[in-house]
Amino acid sequence: MLLISCPVCSITADETAYTCGGDAHVTRPQSLDPSYVSPERLTDYLNLAPSARGWCRELWRCHGCGSWFAMLRHSGNNRIAATYRLDEALPQPPEEAV
Amino acid sequence: MTRRYSFLSLAREALRGHRGWQPAWRKADLRDRYEVVIVGGGGHGLATAYYLASEFGITDVCVIERNWIGGGNTGRNTTIIRSNYLQPESMALYGLSHKLYEGLTGELDFNVMFSGRGLINLAQTRHELDSLTRIADANRHFGIESWLIPPQEVKRRVPILAMENTRYPLLGALYQPKGGVARHDAVAWGYARGASRLGVDIVENCPVERLLVDGEKVVGVATARGNVLADKVAIVSAVATSEIAATAGVRLPLRSQTLQAFVSEPIKPVLDVVVMAGAVHGYVSQSDKGELVIGGGTDTQTDHSRRGAPQRIEESAAAMVELFPTFSRLKMMRQWAGTVDMTSDRSPIIGPAGPDGLWVNCGWGTGGFKAIPGSGYVFAASLADGRPHAIAAPFGPERFRDGRVIDEDAAAAVAH
Numbered sequence: 117m118l119l120i121s122c123p124v125c126s127i128t129a130d131e132t133a134y135t136c137g138g139d140a141h142v143t144r145p146q147s148l149d150p151s152y153v154s155p156e157r158l159t160d161y162l163n164l165a166p167s168a169r170g171w172c173r174e175l176w177r178c179h180g181c182g183s184w185f186a187m188l189r190h191s192g193n194n195r196i197a198a199t200y201r202l203d204e205a206l207p208q209p210p211e212e213a214v
Numbered sequence: 215m216t217r218r219y220s221f222l223s224l225a226r227e228a229l230r231g232h233r234g235w236q237p238a239w240r241k242a243d244l245r246d247r248y249e250v251v252i253v254g255g256g257g258h259g260l261a262t263a264y265y266l267a268s269e270f271g272i273t274d275v276c277v278i279e280r281n282w283i284g285g286g287n288t289g290r291n292t293t294i295i296r297s298n299y300l301q302p303e304s305m306a307l308y309g310l311s312h313k314l315y316e317g318l319t320g321e322l323d324f325n326v327m328f329s330g331r332g333l334i335n336l337a338q339t340r341h342e343l344d345s346l347t348r349i350a351d352a353n354r355h356f357g358i359e360s361w362l363i364p365p366q367e368v369k370r371r372v373p374i375l376a377m378e379n380t381r382y383p384l385l386g387a388l389y390q391p392k393g394g395v396a397r398h399d400a401v402a403w404g405y406a407r408g409a410s411r412l413g414v415d416i417v418e419n420c421p422v423e424r425l426l427v428d429g430e431k432v433v434g435v436a437t438a439r440g441n442v443l444a445d446k447v448a449i450v451s452a453v454a455t456s457e458i459a460a461t462a463g464v465r466l467p468l469r470s471q472t473l474q475a476f477v478s479e480p481i482k483p484v485l486d487v488v489v490m491a492g493a494v495h496g497y498v499s500q501s502d503k504g505e506l507v508i509g510g511g512t513d514t515q516t517d518h519s520r521r522g523a524p525q526r527i528e529e530s531a532a533a534m535v536e537l538f539p540t541f542s543r544l545k546m547m548r549q550w551a552g553t554v555d556m557t558s559d560r561s562p563i564i565g566p567a568g569p570d571g572l573w574v575n576c577g578w579g580t581g582g583f584k585a586i587p588g589s590g591y592v593f594a595a596s597l598a599d600g601r602p603h604a605i606a607a608p609f610g611p612e613r614f615r616d617g618r619v620i621d622e623d624a625a626a627a628v629a630h
Contacts, residue, residue: 117523117524117525118523131523131525132525135514136514136515155615155616155617156615159467159614159615160465162558162614163467163557163558163614164465164467165467165468165469165516168456168457168460168470168516169453169457169470169518172516174515174516189515191470191515191516191517191518191519192518192519193519194517194519194521
């Protein structure tokens with residue numbers, strides 16, 4: 117079970133106090149014509165998960181303060197490097213071997 | 215030397231002190247070149263190799279497995295077999311698989327302990343009843359034996375099911391009389407033995423590191439024991455499929471999630487059907503040893519650790535106690551987790567992956583075990599023919615781009 121600290125309200129609780137919202141920093145593809153986005157780009161957006169084995173960035177929601185925030189977590193061993201607000205600069209994964 | 219398994223050979227070996235048995239499959243040495251290299255020695259990979267050799271006469275085949283065969287999701291699932299899916303494409307694929315399972319013990323000369331004991335999918339909300347009615351209608355049109363049964367019949371078939379003072383009322387169930395379970399290890403071992411006897415090489419403990427690409431064509435794989443060239447490379451390794459395919463620049467729409475299961479202490483027979491329940495999210499069957507085999511939902515986040523969160527177990531256990539109050543004092547013996555490769559439409563990906571010579575069979579998510587024979591057969595036919603078999607064709611990876619998804623999210627509402 118993940119032990120997560122919310123960067124907004126700063127409580128620390130296990131993952132049952134949070135909801136995972138999928139990949140962070142992914143935006144729906146836009147084009148100049150709002151009614152058309154190429155199928156290739158939509159496919160990438162809808163189906164291709166950027167989170168593979170290794171460090172991944174995910175959205176989580178805190179049930180306490182109701183805020184969304186992002187988490188930098190290693191999907192191979194579930195180590196959490198950082199949780200951060202969405203308006204913060206992106207923290208980088210630690211460099212040592214995991 | 216005893217090769218065939220039969221009553222006679224058992225009796226003969228018993229009299230000779232069991233000294234004549236042979237290993238079920240050869241420990242093969244990796245050669246430099248094969249016609250087909252299959253990456254991944256789980257049920258799907260081994261079944262593909264077996265049918266390539268037995269049905270399509272291609273025996274120059276190697277199955278390369280990172281650990282030991284059948285040690286991934288083939289050995290971690292709850293062994294439920296059914297074919298009552300919603301979409302015609304799925305019914306064709308899972309229906310073929312179900313049919314092959316019924317004759318598999320004879321085909322492989324290996325007891326896979328298939329038990330078509332009946333499968334009951336409970337409807338506990340109005341919406342579930344609606345969606346199961348739709349599935350029952352689809353099944354009837356397609357000729358798959360599966361129909362709705364009323365609460366009285368559910369009670370007759372599952373006497374220990376709680377009927378009074380429950381959170382959800384029992385409104386009926388989707389019943390598939392030939393649904394059931396089989397022995398997961400035996401399926402992997404039976405296919406391995408069958409393939410090995412037909413000349414297929416099975417190489418265990420040999421991780422594939424990357425694909426070998428020549429121009430636009432995949433020409434082989436680089437493994438921990440050196441390079442292997444092949445006319446066709448077929449990746450059948452669940453979540454690792456996308457990692458291996460990525461080394462040739464191919465991206466696959468798979469998401470890795472953790473799914474857990476657990477078993478109780480063995481008890482006397484109390485449950486002679488498989489019961490699935492979507493509203494409380496759990497499914498259970500009783501093994502021949504008497505253990506209750508229980509599963510539930512996946513974790514939500516991307517995860518390769520094969521260590522699930524305890525609250526999922528708690529949820530599944532709570533679901534079971536709600537359905538079967540008599541289970542409340544059972545001890546649970548062990549728990550395990552596997553990494554499932556989920557697609558967005560909950561249907562598998564079978565077909566050519568893009569570059570010449572590269573094929574994939576993955577994305578089985580939470581329900582791959584029931585499909586092993588059918589998947590192996592249609593994938594072998596596709597590899598032998600050089601184009602997708604009619605049943606496999608709708609499951610190509612291009613369906614996500616074209617919007618032709620095969621939506622089984624409703625039929626697979628319970629991870630199964």
